């Protein structure tokens with residue numbers, strides 16, 4: 001019998017010794033630094049800023065940042081293992097980490113040598129967290145219709161507009177912001193690296209959420225924010241493609257987060273099904289319960305295989321975008337479905353805060369929404385098969 005909370009080596013995916021060691025390191029870290037606090041963070045909506053210094057000290061926060069910039073230089077499969085392990089303990093922490101790592105990867109891939117030198121060591125050490133600001137009040141899935149604009153002004157740009165639901169942005173040091181520098185549509189958008197604290201950039205509102213309470217989600221107002229020309233990421237007009245490229249990789253992280261939630265659901269459900277007795281037997285002895293657990297296991301294995309395939313394709317330098325969409329679509333829907341089953345297996349206890357499954361149920365839902373909704377991922381997969389017919 002394998003433990004679902006261990007590294008999923010049984011799924012048939014070949015992890016290296018180093019990857020297994022990293023997963024073990026993160027699991028041990030989470031056991032001591034996250035698990036004892038997560039119920040309080042959730043109940044009191046606490047963003048544990050100090051945790052990210054500890055994650056950095058343990059070498060986890062900057063794991064995917066190149067070694068020359070103070071990170072661990074790990075690959076995408078390792079990144080996915082880290083997110084999954086964090087999410088087993090706390091999905092909110094996994095959200096913070098995955099967005100941070102996603103933006104760090106974008107700076108590394110698309111930034112100038114100077115931008116890499118300026119930001120990556122601080123992102124690895126936890127001195128700065130990173131945020132990603134694409135969504136606006138009037139544009140989410142249809143991100144190419146965004147309205148925030150950046151006007152050329154002398155040597156730099158002046159950015160004005162509003163961004164909505166930016167993960168980490170209340171505590172971040174740097175925000176990757178997509179703004180319009182040209183005409184309508186995707187080709188008129190550019191990306192900028194904007195440092196928190198610049199005049200005119202204000203956190204307008206902290207969003208109250210259904211779940212992932214230990215993550216920070218805020219609306220940002222840009223009121224004539226002056227940034228230098230070297231805040232531009234890459235070249236003008238590439239911002240929408242850069243955002244999609246960034247999100248393609250991020251989606252592997254959300255799939256990994258969903259896998260972590262699924263693994264935690266399964267772990268709790270197995271323990272409860274063994275211990276809870278009705279009519280003189282453990283409830284796990286009834287097929288009505290044991291079959292639910294069997295299906296949970298199958299969903300977890302399938303979600304993991306899709307997710308690690310996408311991560312592996314990316315590490316091989318192969319096209320991984322559709323694989324990432326498939327993984328995110330399947331894993332997030334499985335996490336939502338199976339977290340509901342985990343509550344059901346726990347009966348009335350599942351609906352109380354005495355057991356963590358009600359938190360898993362609330363946390364799982366967001367994985368179907370952010371970094372592309374399930375509907376958008378179905379469009380991506382369908383288009384890869386049918387082409388663009390409309």
Ligand SMILES: Cc1cc2nc3c(=O)[nH]c(=O)nc-3n(C[C@H](O)[C@H](O)[C@H](O)COP(=O)(O)OP(=O)(O)OC[C@H]3O[C@@H](n4cnc5c(N)ncnc54)[C@H](O)[C@@H]3O)c2cc1C
Pocket residue numbers: 099131132133134135139140141142164165166167168209217366369370371372373374375376
């Ligand atoms: C907690 C949280 C954290 C977030 N973090 C970030 C962040 O860090 N950075 C950031 O930029 N954004 C972030 N977001 C925003 C998130 O990515 C968007 O909410 C998401 O992309 C969906 O956009 P929307 O909410 O505007 O929904 P809409 O785009 O308005 O969609 C509404 C509904 O219509 C469906 N729909 C839309 N278009 C189609 C279509 N063509 N065909 C079929 N169905 C369609 C959608 O799937 C959805 O069900 C976050 C959101 C939340 C809630």
